[in-house]
Amino acid sequence: MSVLTLAKRIFLGKPIATKHAHHQRLSKIFALPVFASDALSSVAYATEATMGVLMVGGSTGYLHLTFPISIAISALIIIVASSYYQTIHAYPQGGGSYIVASDNLGSVWGRVAGASILIDYVLTVSVSVTAGVLALVSLWPGLHQYIILVNVLCVALVAMVNLRGTKESGMAFAIPTYSFVALVLIMIAVGLFKQHQITPPWTHLDNEDARLLGTFLLLRAFASGCTALTGIEAIADGVQAFKKPESRNASITLSVMAVILAVMFLGSSWIAQHTGVIPMDQDRHGYQTVLAQICLRVFGQGWYFLLLQIATALILILAANTAFADFPRLCSFMARDGYLPRQLGSVGDRLVFQNGIMVLAILACVLIFGFKGHTDALIPLYAIGVFTAFTLSQFGMVVHQLKRKHYAIMPVSLVGGCVTALVTGVIVLTKFQEGGWIVLVALAILLTIFWGIRRHYDYLAKELSVTPEDTLKPIRTTVLLLVPRVHRGILQAISYAKSMTNDARALHVMWDPAFTKQVKSDWNKFAPDIPLVILESPYRSLLEPVEDYIDQAIAEDPSAMITVIVPVAVPKHWWQGLLHNNAAIPLKRALKSRKNVIITNVRYFLK
Amino acid sequence: MSVLTLAKRIFLGKPIATKHAHHQRLSKIFALPVFASDALSSVAYATEATMGVLMVGGSTGYLHLTFPISIAISALIIIVASSYYQTIHAYPQGGGSYIVASDNLGSVWGRVAGASILIDYVLTVSVSVTAGVLALVSLWPGLHQYIILVNVLCVALVAMVNLRGTKESGMAFAIPTYSFVALVLIMIAVGLFKQHQITPPWTHLDNEDARLLGTFLLLRAFASGCTALTGIEAIADGVQAFKKPESRNASITLSVMAVILAVMFLGSSWIAQHTGVIPMDQDRHGYQTVLAQICLRVFGQGWYFLLLQIATALILILAANTAFADFPRLCSFMARDGYLPRQLGSVGDRLVFQNGIMVLAILACVLIFGFKGHTDALIPLYAIGVFTAFTLSQFGMVVHQLKRKHYAIMPVSLVGGCVTALVTGVIVLTKFQEGGWIVLVALAILLTIFWGIRRHYDYLAKELSVTPEDTLKPIRTTVLLLVPRVHRGILQAISYAKSMTNDARALHVMWDPAFTKQVKSDWNKFAPDIPLVILESPYRSLLEPVEDYIDQAIAEDPSAMITVIVPVAVPKHWWQGLLHNNAAIPLKRALKSRKNVIITNVRYFLK
Numbered sequence A, B: 001m002s003v004l005t006l007a008k009r010i011f012l013g014k015p016i017a018t019k020h021a022h023h024q025r026l027s028k029i030f031a032l033p034v035f036a037s038d039a040l041s042s043v044a045y046a047t048e049a050t051m052g053v054l055m056v057g058g059s060t061g062y063l064h065l066t067f068p069i070s071i072a073i074s075a076l077i078i079i080v081a082s083s084y085y086q087t088i089h090a091y092p093q094g095g096g097s098y099i100v101a102s103d104n105l106g107s108v109w110g111r112v113a114g115a116s117i118l119i120d121y122v123l124t125v126s127v128s129v130t131a132g133v134l135a136l137v138s139l140w141p142g143l144h145q146y147i148i149l150v151n152v153l154c155v156a157l158v159a160m161v162n163l164r165g166t167k168e169s170g171m172a173f174a175i176p177t178y179s180f181v182a183l184v185l186i187m188i189a190v191g192l193f194k195q196h197q198i199t200p201p202w203t204h205l206d207n208e209d210a211r212l213l214g215t216f217l218l219l220r221a222f223a224s225g226c227t228a229l230t231g232i233e234a235i236a237d238g239v240q241a242f243k244k245p246e247s248r249n250a251s252i253t254l255s256v257m258a259v260i261l262a263v264m265f266l267g268s269s270w271i272a273q274h275t276g277v278i279p280m281d282q283d284r285h286g287y288q289t290v291l292a293q294i295c296l297r298v299f300g301q302g303w304y305f306l307l308l309q310i311a312t313a314l315i316l317i318l319a320a321n322t323a324f325a326d327f328p329r330l331c332s333f334m335a336r337d338g339y340l341p342r343q344l345g346s347v348g349d350r351l352v353f354q355n356g357i358m359v360l361a362i363l364a365c366v367l368i369f370g371f372k373g374h375t376d377a378l379i380p381l382y383a384i385g386v387f388t389a390f391t392l393s394q395f396g397m398v399v400h401q402l403k404r405k406h407y408a409i410m411p412v413s414l415v416g417g418c419v420t421a422l423v424t425g426v427i428v429l430t431k432f433q434e435g436g437w438i439v440l441v442a443l444a445i446l447l448t449i450f451w452g453i454r455r456h457y458d459y460l461a462k463e464l465s466v467t468p469e470d471t472l473k474p475i476r477t478t479v480l481l482l483v484p485r486v487h488r489g490i491l492q493a494i495s496y497a498k499s500m501t502n503d504a505r506a507l508h509v510m511w512d513p514a515f516t517k518q519v520k521s522d523w524n525k526f527a528p529d530i531p532l533v534i535l536e537s538p539y540r541s542l543l544e545p546v547e548d549y550i551d552q553a554i555a556e557d558p559s560a561m562i563t564v565i566v567p568v569a570v571p572k573h574w575w576q577g578l579l580h581n582n583a584a585i586p587l588k589r590a591l592k593s594r595k596n597v598i599i600t601n602v603r604y605f606l607k
Helices: A003-012 A028-044 A046-054 A063-090 A097-105 A107-139 A141-164 A170-197 A208-229 A246-274 A290-299 A303-336 A350-370 A375-403 A410-464 A488-500 A513-526 A543-556 A574-579 A584-590 B003-012 B028-041 B043-054 B063-090 B097-105 B107-139 B141-164 B170-197 B208-229 B246-274 B290-299 B303-336 B350-370 B375-403 B410-464 B488-500 B513-526 B543-556 B574-579 B584-590
Strands: A477-482 A503-510 A532-536 A561-570 A597-605 B477-482 B503-510 B532-536 B561-570 B597-605
Touching (some): A028 A046, A028 A170, A046 A063, A046 A246, A046 A290, A063 A208, A063 A246, A063 A375, A097 A107, A097 A303, A097 A375, A107 A290, A107 A303, A107 A375, A107 A410, A141 A350, A170 A246, A208 A375, A208 A410, A246 A290, A477 A543, A477 B488, A488 A561, A488 A597, A488 B477, A488 B488, A503 A513, A513 A532, A561 B488, B028 B043, B028 B246, B028 B303, B043 B208, B043 B246, B043 B303, B063 B208, B063 B246, B063 B375, B063 B410, B097 B303, B107 B290, B107 B350, B141 B303, B141 B350, B170 B246, B170 B303, B208 B375, B208 B410, B477 B488, B488 B503, B503 B513, B513 B532, B532 B543, B543 B584
Parallel strands (some): A477 A503, A477 A561, B477 B503, B503 B532, B561 B597
């Protein structure tokens, strides 16, 4: 067991027994929480994001615009969901933005969509986790001073759960998601009923200056609130995870999700506005989220508040989980098309999947550090990627439907595409200075990387394509077996060497002539038919004499394959491995430029 | 070129061309600076260490004891050097304390000596470099605030010079060493001449209290001053580096060194005492070493002062260099005897040597951080290891001479052994609380590690020894060749597989049936005689189907050797390597517990 394995055991427990632990098909009732946690969780921060922008200069004078903006955003939710409804039927194999855009708008736009989504997953993890932690801070203000630490621990926790492979256990998702939905809906209902008993709304500003300032402000607030739409594409990506008939089940689930999302978002915005909630500065001690403030106004401090905060934290952390599940999958699509390293292509391999999770977790933590755990600072970055992908996906659907002459449904995608394009423009314009430029720079860097990788693979394909002149030439193999001494573990290696070729030779590096004499006599007992070559080593080097001999063997017959067999002991405990030399490793390094040399380990297992 | 190689190129420049760049034989005139820099450099701090202890409670009342203590220490220098003189003739192959003690006192004492010396090398690097940096601080007081950084950079510098392999270029050692000796000797001569013109000595304390306190103080001061003896054993370790006749040349060099050392130490102690030098607190801004103060009193601020400080810094850094050269060599002796991992045994291998250097540099930096760059805090730790090794080495020589009936010279070693044993006791007693216990703990830990390692190797030898029942059994080899697609680079691998066995099979993991069809038809053109096995992979995993097939092949014939050949592209540039999958690595990890499986790469080089 290696050190790495040991570390994994400690942190992740025993590996899961079944090698083939893959996705199970989900019924609608379990699929909703699995795929909708990302979208529904945005209720926890979207209203606050809108109101935060409206609190210009610390004044409450624009907060009455919260609900009107929410209506516009809810309309957008319905439009985008309708477009994805079409996508689900058009791409029952799973139609992420990358695939839809590549397929219909061409590879360049596909790559833009792919890069946007990859960036977005990193941001999803950061935003969701920081928002979840803020919900906990509303509950226990003492956490405030450890906020970055708690964020990083939460990212690590979600990453670890995913590394273990239990990524979509229905129940784990269902309880927090349905609890959150139920708690928010009941709160809205009770709030609507009680609303005139609670604090009256703020007084309105009503002068000319305010109105002028208001146009750009309105756009910025709208752009911030658009984070409510994030995660809405998740169902379209994962159609194959539904029970049969997949498309039908997925599209029904999407519709239900969109309605719930719109209702929750509208409802909480209405109550926030009509109970005079004022968004707080996150750096302030005693900070409470808008959702927490609503709950306090409706139910006061008590068990309901406690439950809602916990459910909020859980659903937000589950939203991060979705990104962890999809990030490696998208990488595998892009790797298959030659835009990412090929080794990411086999997503079914645990190792590849785990590497994707580690990369995502590290990038998310870097962002959390960089922005010091501020959700509101991360949100503008977030929306750019999401809406770029939405736009490309929907225009892709327009082309798809035009090709297939589905003129009746095409306008839905067209309207969706135009609106999201407009929103993307608004977000880029209004959020550029607040960090939006970082996303654009990241996008440019990613696209350059994709281009460079693809170029290398294209070159490779050309370089390696077989031509009529290429034929198989028979090869002569020389086997060199390293023999430090004759012991039980080396016997199998001798037999193996014999089985491979007629030209097997044993190499022994001499440090002590008396010991070498013993080795010689032992060798002649076991393998008199294989010549034992004694290599002198005046400077007590193991590698140099072997390297020199190999070079000599290459010179003897430059066309022969030289196979160097290095017997190596495999001890029972990993730490014992530190005491066992594997000469194959430095030999490989030393001989890496010799073309016809193969270095291979024959292992013997210690009892 | 790997990332590691690239990093090495940047930091260390091009590798040295000759693979066999080993020690050259040295004449006496060059051997003296190479081997004596450690010993002679102690003049830079030994007097100060003595005086520092005598400055009890900030009073100068005991500083008049400096010279008397120096006389005792100089006598010790002559005794110890005489003993090593014998060692050189008895062990012309190089007689470090580890070898002499193991050979004569038994393995346990040998290990104690070995552990002491290993600890000591770490301390040598720390003490020498921090002292060298202090010399520079005396010159440019502005360095004081960056003292730890400068220390670490110096350790890194010496380590890098050693990693490059230019460890014993005579001239580089000769100039600073001879300059230092000349500058100190001239300073002493001029100082003796001028002494009554300079500041008068301090007034003496002369009451009963001071005398009582004085006994323990005297011992502590003596123990601290004994650091003057460090490095005295270096010549005995490296006899083989001298020109023939090695023993004669080495012993003459040792005598010359001992005399120069004693003269320099006595002289500087005398002047320090008679010009009223007061050791300063190292934390004080404007700190100056005792040697710097002497120089200022004798010559004033000027070019002589500048030269002396630079020569001091250089000789101290060269002293660290000696440790870097010897640490890996001692490790190799102990590895050969089974007390350290066997892979350290082949000291002639650059990699092994480099690993030793890295370990030493890291440990030295840890100490420098831990003690915040204070030479005086490190010195007590230093002396314990040195004197333990001296004692064991000299008692070893007593036994050696008794066995050979060299009764005439035996008393020298006996006296040396007894005196150094006494000094060791004094140092342990007086320095225990100041950090001496750390050395004892480190010693205990090292001895436990030695014991554990040796036990494992003994067990291994027993486990692996060949018995009359062990015979060679012929082996049948099944070769499985992974074929992602048929391209030019795979052709050699096909020939290789064919050359190895009659039972070669090609494995292709199918992701896309259309692509697989193409692979099949290509394959039949090139290697119709090797069956192509198509493995299905519903979850787009590369490894799982291969693993399953290998398990199946094992089940077919559990006695066969399964050789999995993974063709792998070797790109021209290291960063392109990131885009090439080497399935052998995860396969090896996945199959590490399967006994009869060998996984091997056949490389093809891209143009």
